[in-house]
Amino acid sequence: MKRFTSKLFALLASSTLLLSPLLQANQAQAKQTELTLMLDWFVNPNHGPIVIAQERGLFEAQGLKVTIQEPADPSVPAKLVAANKIDLAVSYQPTLTIDVAAGLPLIRSGTLISTPLNTLMVIDNGKINSVADLKGKKVGIAIAGNEEATIGTMLRSAGLQFSDVEIINVGWALSSSVASGKVDAIWGGLRNFETNQLALEGFKAKAFFPEEHGVPAYDELVFVANANSYDAEALKRFNSAIELATQYIVNHPDQAWKEFIAYNPDTLDNELNRRAWEDTLTRFALRPAAVDRQRYDNYAEFMFENKIINSVPNSAKYLPTF
Numbered sequence: 001m002k003r004f005t006s007k008l009f010a011l012l013a014s015s016t017l018l019l020s021p022l023l024q025a026n027q028a029q030a031k032q033t034e035l036t037l038m039l040d041w042f043v044n045p046n047h048g049p050i051v052i053a054q055e056r057g058l059f060e061a062q063g064l065k066v067t068i069q070e071p072a073d074p075s076v077p078a079k080l081v082a083a084n085k086i087d088l089a090v091s092y093q094p095t096l097t098i099d100v101a102a103g104l105p106l107i108r109s110g111t112l113i114s115t116p117l118n119t120l121m122v123i124d125n126g127k128i129n130s131v132a133d134l135k136g137k138k139v140g141i142a143i144a145g146n147e148e149a150t151i152g153t154m155l156r157s158a159g160l161q162f163s164d165v166e167i168i169n170v171g172w173a174l175s176s177s178v179a180s181g182k183v184d185a186i187w188g189g190l191r192n193f194e195t196n197q198l199a200l201e202g203f204k205a206k207a208f209f210p211e212e213h214g215v216p217a218y219d220e221l222v223f224v225a226n227a228n229s230y231d232a233e234a235l236k237r238f239n240s241a242i243e244l245a246t247q248y249i250v251n252h253p254d255q256a257w258k259e260f261i262a263y264n265p266d267t268l269d270n271e272l273n274r275r276a277w278e279d280t281l282t283r284f285a286l287r288p289a290a291v292d293r294q295r296y297d298n299y300a301e302f303m304f305e306n307k308i309i310n311s312v313p314n315s316a317k318y319l320p321t322f
Contacts, residue, residue, distance in 0.1 A: 032063050033063060033065070035065070035088055037050070037066055037087065040077060040091060040221065045192070048256070049242045050090075052245040052249055054068060056245065058244050064234065064241065078095065078106060079099075084226055090222070091221070091223075094303070097313065098309055100313040100317075106227055107227045107317075107320055108296075109222075109223045109225040109235045109320075110238065110242060110289055111290070112285060112288065116209070119210070120151065121186050121208070122186075123198070123204070124206035127184075131154055131155060131208050137165055140169075140170035140174060140183035140187070141168070142171060142174055149308050150187070151167075153306070154208065156214065174188055178198075192276045192279035195279070196272055196279065217299075218296075227317070243288050247286075250281065261273070296319060
């Protein structure tokens with residue numbers, strides 16, 4: 001009887017071990033959390049870690065099912081998060097600060113690109129060699145907003161005033177407007193895209209970086225969630241997947257590029273994106289969950305001093321840690 005009982009226990013134990021991985025897989029699937037993520041624009045190399053996390057199953061491994069959406073209107077993703085229409089959106093630190101100061105219920109849940117990408121850009125033809133050389137020149141912008149604060153600060157660092165330049169709204173034709181001579185400089189040209197776009201068109205660009213001319217450094221792209229309804233555990237797992245994807249990109253940039261363009265070869269596999277990919281590698285946040293609160297406070301103070309916002313938001317409220 002004892003031998004029979006021992007064999008029975010052994011058989012049951014063996015069966016449990018065999019079924020354990022299957023049971024764990026079923027449990028993980030049952031616990032899978034669905035998240036909707038809206039990008040700031042159409043998919044491009046700036047979104048590398050998001051695409052790689054999706055393509056390599058890193059979200060799934062964290063128990064997440066992430067649906068990636070591209071916005072029809074780039075101005076709405078964060079607003080949709082605030083209205084609880086979607087779970088996450090890719091936004092910008094300056095935009096997040098403006099939104100929070102205006103009362104939108106948003107938090108920064110992670111960082112995608114941890115350095116500024118924006119520049120004040122000219123054609124490198126010997127005519128404009130410094131910010132001071134912009135006196136009396138035309139500067140093209142895509143969207144009117146905080147250019148008096150940002151461009152104005154850069155100009156003041158060179159002894160000029162905002163009134164020393166003429167601002168012209170050129171829409172999204174930034175590269176073509178400076179290449180054609182319609183304007184002498186553009187504000188909003190990204191150091192990883194417009195520089196390469198101009199190069200492909202036969203022009204060498206020269207970029208003046210805002211963080212080197214008086215504008216506080218900031219995170220270019222961040223993830224935002226609803227302050228009243230965010231799932232802290234899900235966001236923690238989301239950041240883990242993004243971090244693993246970023247590590248993979250940094251360690252295997254060429255292979256990661258191939259996996260990135262496989263997401264949508266028709267739109268991603270081109271020379272501009274290939275060059276932009278290489279120039280974006282050093283910009284990705286290696287620790288997406290980490291946040292420098294003082295950095296956010298410094299930029300918020302800058303925006304307040306330049307009358308972009310009416311009050312400085314409490315960073316403790318919109319910068320939670322996970």
